[in-house]
Amino acid sequence: MAKNESGPADIVPASGHERSTDVVLGTAVVSPDAFPDPGLPPHRLRVVDTDPKAAKKAERVVYALFYLSIVGSVFAVFAYMFFALDPNDLNSVRLNNLYIGLGITLSLLAIGIAAVHWGKAVMADHESVDERHPTRGSEETRARAIEIFKEADAESGFSRRSLIRNGLIASLVAFPLPAIALFRGLAPMDVDPNNELKHTMWEKGLRLTRDPSGLPIKASDLTIGSAFQVIPEGLADLPPHERLDAKAKAAVILVRMKPEELNWTSAERESWSYQGIVAYSKICTHVGCPVALYEQQTHHLLCPCHQSQFDLENECKVIFGPAARPLPQLPITVDSEGYLVAARGFDQPVGPSFWERLN
Structure with a gap:
């Protein structure tokens, strides 16, 4: 007689004439009906079930x-x-x-x-059983x-x-x-948020300086592919409680690219850059997070909060993510000493787009 290598305790399928739910335990066929239903355990009443107080x-x-x-x-x-x-x-x-x-x-x-x-x-x-129905039930x-x-x-x-x-x-x-x-409380209650976000420290002739040192930047300081975090000249001299509010609106990211890589929709916007150097608001137009990441090869700016991406080659238009509009651009030029300065303020309000805007 051949030896059963699987061992006497192994469970194997029953033969075809037996119920599909039966199993073979060694040489004995065991039906599920052989095991009694234990039912639910005795119900234990809570104190609140027996004591009205x-x-x-x-x-x-x-x-x-x-x-x-x-x-x-x-x-x-x-x-x-x-x-x-x-x-x-x-x-x-x-x-x-x-x-x-x-x-x-x-x-x-x-x-x-x-x-x-x-x-x-x-x-x-109390315990109950909820029978499930795979299809729509009857009216009853x-x-x-x-x-x-x-x-x-x-x-x-x-x-x-x-x-x-x-x-x-x-x-x-x-x-x-x-x-x-x-x-x-994200915006003052006694001012128009749209007007408040439209006006920043930037004005004509104000130098661009490094953040946080406040050192002015020359065009020659930037090489192709470099990116600087920029604040307006004089920001560091403001009182502490005013400095933070001013920086939250005026922070800028400065990048130098090859001039031929920049695509402009008008000649006026082309004059807003200087020899391939462009400046854009660092405040994301989604909910105001700082746009802090620059991809040198793709020329994309990324917001780390919700992954909005802006295309520097095409006026910082949104190419991915929840942001609704491009980053506002700061027109720049150089002064007589070669330092980068603002030609004027931002072209539109900075920051989130959930405020009512006229432009």
Whole structure:
């Protein structure tokens, strides 16, 4: 007799006359019907299922957490709008950020804990089986589905427990408020953002200087393929709280290419460069991140935040990414000493495109 090399404990398919679900264990055929269905374990009642006082306490905890979330949202907005900031005192900035963060944390954490506690202690607690149907059910099945939704509403107590429901709705309405306040603060509330972004430090005759040293740049300092981070002359002399705002609008990237590689749509724009040297705003037109990467071989400028790409050969037009318009160009020329200077300010507002614009 040939030896069974697979061993007596190996499982192999049964012969064709046996059910496909049967298996051969050694020489014995075992049917799945031989194993009894263990069923669900005995249901354990929670304290809230047997004690009405505990159930009421759990309900109070849930809506109290929802209202605590509202307190956190309001506190974050209050800290952002009314906490005194001293531009020369970094501790006040740190405390302001701390209070805003604590408020937002309290808001989100309270909602999360309330939702978990609601599901564990307040909603109905029983096991059920939900049969799935691979195709559209009959009208009777669809009507039963509507009944199931109504049963779920009854079990959760969403309609019946008005304090919990109203607390949830109010907390969900309140928790986005800190974000709205923070985003609204991106621009001054007493000025036109479009006009504010259109005017920068750049003006006719102002020298281009290196960032951050402030040293003026000569055209001869740039070789083909080189790129400089540029700020206006005099920026470093501004007070600290004004310097950052001015730089956020006036930062420029300066690149030298071969003049024949630049494609212009008009003779006027061709005069905005000098011997292949071009200057463009460093502020991405998507959401204002700094465009900090230059690909020397492709002549592309890249924004690292959301991967927008701009083509230096073709007036910095967008060739990839979410940015909606080209980078604004700074017209440049040279002064009598050979230093690069601005011929005038930017040709259009700098920065993000989500503000209303007239051009």
